Amino acid sequence: MKLSGSIVTLRPAHEGDIPALAVIRADPEVYRWWRGGPDLQAAVAEELATEDEHGFVIEYEDRTVGFIQWWAEEEPEYRHAGIDIYLDASMHGRGIGTDAVRILATHLIHDHGHHRITIDPAADNEAAIRCYAKVGFRPVGVMRQYERGPDGTWHDGLLMDLLASELIG
Numbered sequence: 001m002k003l004s005g006s007i008v009t010l011r012p013a014h015e016g017d018i019p020a021l022a023v024i025r026a027d028p029e030v031y032r033w034w035r036g037g038p039d040l041q042a043a044v045a046e047e048l049a050t051e052d053e054h055g056f057v058i059e060y061e062d063r064t065v066g067f068i069q070w071w072a073e074e075e076p077e078y079r080h081a082g083i084d085i086y087l088d089a090s091m092h093g094r095g096i097g098t099d100a101v102r103i104l105a106t107h108l109i110h111d112h113g114h115h116r117i118t119i120d121p122a123a124d125n126e127a128a129i130r131c132y133a134k135v136g137f138r139p140v141g142v143m144r145q146y147e148r149g150p151d152g153t154w155h156d157g158l159l160m161d162l163l164a165s166e167l168i169g
Helices: 015-026 028-034 040-049 096-110 126-135
Strands: 009-012 053-060 063-073 080-087 116-119 138-148 154-163
Touching: 009 096, 015 028, 015 040, 015 063, 015 080, 028 080, 040 053, 053 096, 063 096, 080 096, 096 116, 096 126, 126 154
Parallel strands: 080 116
Antiparallel strands: 009 053, 053 063, 063 080, 116 154, 138 154
């Protein structure tokens, strides 16, 4: 199933996408936030094989420019979805990430019935935070020492969420 927005298309990721996605992940600006170890092709392959996550390639002008995935908490009392995304650094600042997040959030709300979606950028990833806010995500709180960075030190994450009624279309 392809999902289309105003400037990008999302299509299910498959094994043939691994080399292109690994190249994107290897860019220092992307690797800084996503990491993946010394074998990025293996890291991408592992992510695509994770059964409880659903990955899409982000296409812009018929070119693979990134990856976006979602997962769901299905426990009825806590049901919601979460999103993760990375984008080719040369594509930053064009609205591509915003469009991709908006497309997937709309899909999760309208086609999967989620009332709440979360995303958790690094607390100092200002560009990502601005991108998510344009779709309607709001900061919930700082998760202290949330993830280990490439330098081996712990870094804070920002939990953001979006309620279905807050989606900016």
